[in-house]
Amino acid sequence: MNVYEAIENRRSVRKYEQKDIPMEVLTRILNAARLAPSANNRQDWKFIVVKDPELKKKVAEAARGQSFVGEASVIIAGVALNPEKLMSCEVPAYAVDLAIAMTQITLAAVEEGLGTCWIGAFDQAKVKELLGIPAEYKVVELMPLGYPADKPRTKIRKRLEEVVAYDRFA
């Protein structure tokens, strides 16, 4: 499938089949994150793949009890190893870097017939504790990954004219 098809087919999947992801598929998807660009190519990141069923449940509880998160085949936690660094434009590099890598996961997942969901609603300290992540690092997003069991819905988006301007903010 080409990039545009993957972008159109990507959606937030909130129900997953109880089915394991073959290791070679998971590896290809993680590799898509690994290849992402980052500020000064620092790659200050770690992707923790939560497979253990009990641990998945606990992580889901720490994500405001969104139980579907724990029902995915795995949950990927995107961890920033240098969450203090600001770019000179005053935007935190860590959030941009991790979001680029995890976007590549979402699109690779579509290519593999898998689904994902961006989860930013979780207890930072609790997730760190559950996954043994040192205090100085930061979990940017949690991302369940698995075979979709729900039906696609229509994407609701602003029109292009609303989000694009030429040469000057308008």
Place this chain on the structure above:
Amino acid sequence: MNVYEAIENRRSVRKYEQKDIPMEVLTRILNAARLAPSANNRQDWKFIVVKDPELKKKVAEAARGQSFVGEASVIIAGVALNPEKLMSCEVPAYAVDLAIAMTQITLAAVEEGLGTCWIGAFDQAKVKELLGIPAEYKVVELMPLGYPADKPRTKIRKRLEEVVAYDRFA
């Protein structure tokens, strides 16, 4: 080209041909950003496409004088309209949202035979002034977009084993 090919072929392009991008191509690429997910589907973003040659030069000057930025066919400025909002995980939603949308631009560009580069080194206030962006908004990244005129180099990345852990940070 499939998603993996696009991810492998995406690279930081720092030299561009002097060649216009057909409007239909540019529209498809911007649409890839428009379709991106965002926190609570707020889509608090605006993409300013800088086409004017003099303005491109000035923006490049505000990007630490990186002149190649001004030599691309266009420069896309990704603007966050709600840069204060933190997700409950304590990560700024705006940086993640804009990075997702702009990652989709980078991969759509590869699909179209175009190149991009993430530019986070720029003077926030100066770019806002040049593009007429209200003070309360924030430019997350600048992204030159055009036909590549330089040669691909080998991607240097950490090994997968260095960036992936299972169930526990390691």
